[in-house]
Amino acid sequence: MIQFDRVSKRYPNGKDALSKVSFTLPAGQLTFLTGHSGAGKSTLLKLIMMLERPTQGQVFIEGQNLNGFGNRHIPLLRRKIGMVHQNHQLLFDRTVFDNVALPLIIAGYARSDIGKRVRAALDKVGLLDKEKLNPIMLSGGEQQRVGIARAVVNKPPLLLADEPTGNLDPALSEEIMDLFKDFARVGVAVLIATHDLSLIARYNHRLLTLREGRLIHDGDEGGHHGS
Amino acid sequence: MAANKGPRNATPIKANRQKPERVRRVAGAHSARTSLQDRFRSWRQHHQDSFRDALQRLNAARASSAMTILVIAIALALPAGLAVLLDNARAITRGWDGNAHLSVFLDMNISEQRQRQLARDWQGLDNITRTEVITREQALAEFKALSGFGEVLEALPDNPLPPLIVVYPDETDPVTLRALENRLAEADGVDLVQLDVEWVRRLHALIELGERLISALTLALAAAVVLVVVNTIRLAIESRREEIVVVKIVGGTDGFVRRPFLYSGFCFGFAGGATAVILVQVALWWLGGPIDELLALYNSDESLTAMAASSLIVLPAFSGILGLLGAWLAVGRHLGDIEPNF
Numbered sequence: 396m397i398q399f400d401r402v403s404k405r406y407p408n409g410k411d412a413l414s415k416v417s418f419t420l421p422a423g424q425l426t427f428l429t430g431h432s433g434a435g436k437s438t439l440l441k442l443i444m445m446l447e448r449p450t451q452g453q454v455f456i457e458g459q460n461l462n463g464f465g466n467r468h469i470p471l472l473r474r475k476i477g478m479v480h481q482n483h484q485l486l487f488d489r490t491v492f493d494n495v496a497l498p499l500i501i502a503g504y505a506r507s508d509i510g511k512r513v514r515a516a517l518d519k520v521g522l523l524d525k526e527k528l529n530p531i532m533l534s535g536g537e538q539q540r541v542g543i544a545r546a547v548v549n550k551p552p553l554l555l556a557d558e559p560t561g562n563l564d565p566a567l568s569e570e571i572m573d574l575f576k577d578f579a580r581v582g583v584a585v586l587i588a589t590h591d592l593s594l595i596a597r598y599n600h601r602l603l604t605l606r607e608g609r610l611i612h613d614g615d616e617g618g619h620h621g622s
Numbered sequence: 623m624a625a626n627k628g629p630r631n632a633t634p635i636k637a638n639r640q641k642p643e644r645v646r647r648v649a650g651a652h653s654a655r656t657s658l659q660d661r662f663r664s665w666r667q668h669h670q671d672s673f674r675d676a677l678q679r680l681n682a683a684r685a686s687s688a689m690t691i692l693v694i695a696i697a698l699a700l701p702a703g704l705a706v707l708l709d710n711a712r713a714i715t716r717g718w719d720g721n722a723h724l725s726v727f728l729d730m731n732i733s734e735q736r737q738r739q740l741a742r743d744w745q746g747l748d749n750i751t752r753t754e755v756i757t758r759e760q761a762l763a764e765f766k767a768l769s770g771f772g773e774v775l776e777a778l779p780d781n782p783l784p785p786l787i788v789v790y791p792d793e794t795d796p797v798t799l800r801a802l803e804n805r806l807a808e809a810d811g812v813d814l815v816q817l818d819v820e821w822v823r824r825l826h827a828l829i830e831l832g833e834r835l836i837s838a839l840t841l842a843l844a845a846a847v848v849l850v851v852v853n854t855i856r857l858a859i860e861s862r863r864e865e866i867v868v869v870k871i872v873g874g875t876d877g878f879v880r881r882p883f884l885y886s887g888f889c890f891g892f893a894g895g896a897t898a899v900i901l902v903q904v905a906l907w908w909l910g911g912p913i914d915e916l917l918a919l920y921n922s923d924e925s926l927t928a929m930a931a932s933s934l935i936v937l938p939a940f941s942g943i944l945g946l947l948g949a950w951l952a953v954g955r956h957l958g959d960i961e962p963n964f
Contacts, residue, residue: 437964444871446962474873480964484868498872500671503664545872557964 396422396553396584397443402452404438404608412438414608415452420586422552425579427595428588430605436588439605440555443586444476445469457552474502477546477583481558483538485530485545491517492526495545502549516544520574536567543574547583554578556587560594568594668881676885679858680893687890690854694847694894698941699901701840706902706929708832713927714917715825722799722822726806727814728785734758737785740811744789749802754788761786784813796823844944847894851887851948852955858886859956871962879957884949891945895938902929 397420404413413435420426430436441447442454445461454461456472464472485494492513499509517523520540525533530541539559546554556575560568572594579585589595595602604612680687728737734757741753756764761783766775775782791802799817807815859866869879906928914925 440964444962470870470873470875470878472873473871478871484864484871486865486868488865497868500664500668501869501872501874501878503661505660505663506667 396420396457397586398453398455399439399442400453400455402442402449402454404435404442404447405450411608413442413449413605416605416608416610417452418603418610418613420584422584423579423582424601425575425585425587425598426601426603427598428586428603428605429590429592429595431590433607434605435608436590436605437557438608440557440586440588443553443555444478445472470501474498474549475551475553477543477549477551477554479539479542479546479554479556479559481561483530483542485538485541487529487531489529490526491522491528491530491533491541494530494541495526495548498545498549504549512548513544516548517541519547519577520544535562536570539563539567539571540574543571547578552583554583554585556585556589558589558591559587560589560591565593569597572598668878669885672881672885673889675882676889679886680889687893690850690890691893691897693850694890694941694945695897695901697843697846697850698895698898698937699905701836701843702898702929702933702937703902703905704832704836704839706906706927706933708829708836709930710913710926711832712829715822715829722791724789724791724799724803724806725816726787726789726812727816728787728811729813730784732785732811734785736811737787740809741787744787744806744809747805749791749793749798751790751792753790756786756788758783758785847891847941847944848948848951851890851945852952854890855883855887855949855952856956858883859952859960863960866957866960867962870960876957880953883953883957884946887945887947887949887952888942889945891948892938892942894945895941898941899929899934899937 399416399418401415401417402413403411403415405411416435416439428436428439438447442449442461443456445464449462456475461472486497495513495516496509499512504512514523514526517526520543522533522537522540522544525537525541530538533541539562543559546556554575559575560571563571568591575585575587576598599615601615602612603610728740732740737757738755741755744750745753758781762775762781765771765783789802789806791799793799803815803817806812866879906926910926917925
């Protein structure tokens with residue numbers, strides 16, 4: 396689903412954000428990405444979203460080399476990626492329904508189809524009864540779930556989450572994680588960037604650890620299974 | 623929009639519901655595509671939505687929108703109003719052009735017979751439509767009748783007025799007239815040729831100068847309109863920064879992001895142009911009375927004509943295009959600055 400092949404990223408200020416990072420994420424797998432701030436997590440996500448381009452190496456998504464993508468192709472790539480943000484990135488000038496519908500409108504779905512898909516996504520995250528509300532009236536956990544509904548509404552094969560549980564208490568974090576596990580189960584490649592070690596410890600999933608731009612660990616979170 | 627509802631609720635839905643998933647599974651390398659027909663429909667739909675959205679935002683910020691629209695209207699009403707006045711001036715003086723003629727005064731000793739002969743000869747020349755003979759006696763009679771000096775003239779031993787041939791040219795452009803004047807001046811028996819169109823030409827030169835000034839004014843104020851819209855749209859872009867970021871993250875194309883702003887720009891321009899039409903019409907109505915009176919004093923039965931019907935459409939359309947241009951510039955300049963980050 397995602398393949399990084401010796402990817403390096405050096406910013407114009409000379410900082411090496413990533414150095415020769417290689418890994419593969421298959422479909423249907425949930426993977427944690429961790430590391431201290433500044434270790435390169437955000438850069439890695441930006442490369443997948445094509446917000447940045449690698450200085451060296453290649454990123455493949457669904458077998459396609461992103462180096463061959465022009466700026467024109469970027470929107471189409473992003474439609475294949477659901478992105479969940481720590482700060483939700485919801486729009487407070489419209490309803491929950493309209494927030495979730497945005498990716499479908501952009502992708503050009505027929506109006507009648509949009510309603511069904513939005514409600515299916517809201518149902519999935521348990522917010523079907525809140526579709527007419529403004530997201531500002533929702534709790535933090537609910538807002539995050541609206542963000543997730545928006546990320547998955549057009550059924551992308553890839554789901555990225557940047558500190559999705561950053562502002563949530565453990566119980567809410569667990570709800571969110573359960574959602575991500577459900578998506579992985581139906582074949583979505585899920586990549587969760589987090590420095591919440593307790594969250595990682597609670598689940599037995601593959602873990603990628605970055606330190607100063609290098610991938611220093613790739614494998615199961617050994618020794619901390621379950622809890 | 624209503625017309626589209628039918629077909630959309632019929633068959634395409636089914637195809638659309640399954641298509642993105644099927645495409646993704648079979649050829650994972652392609653993006654989640656909907657059918658071409660659906661995409662066209664949604665493209666058109668987004669145009670409608672953008673237009674409606676632009677109008678709603680215009681209405682939501684009524685006070686500031688009204689200010690922008692008024693600024694545009696005033697900027698356009700000025701050259702448009704002057705152009706109407708100038709059009710009127712041109713229409714009124716067009717009639718005066720036909721009266722352009724040369725008065726050819728002959729030597730005193732030319733006989734009336736010779737005078738008529740010359741007039742007949744000249745009638746066949748190039749650039750002369752017709753000639754009119756005014757004998758010394760006719761001139762005297764006319765002078766007596768019109769000048770009020772009749773009795774003074776009778777006191778004179780001789781008729782002091784020379785024989786006159788009035789020549790009407792077929793062209794009134796300066797070069798032709800000047801050539802004709804020179805040619806006649808050289809003819810036998812001609813004392814003096816007087817061109818009676820100098821003041822008409824001066825007037826025409828003034829009108830032409832006015833046209834140039836209006837053109838320059840139009841250019842300058844059109845640029846002002848574009849800049850006003852650039853600034854307005856720049857602020858709109860700034861206030862919708864979050865929305866733009868989200869749209870870009872979920873895969874909105876540049877066109878999708880740009881569209882609402884282009885419609886806003888067009889709406890501002892169009893509304894400004896339409897308001898300018900109203901301003902000009904009100905101004906003409908306000909000036910109409912005094913101007914008609916003035917024209918009547920100059921023995922003209924002309925009256926102030928309003929804007930051409932076509933201008934009622936052309937001005938708002940022109941202004942709309944200026945608005946579109948301004949929005950395009952603002953969007954090109956500022957939209958690229960807004961990129962998602964995390």
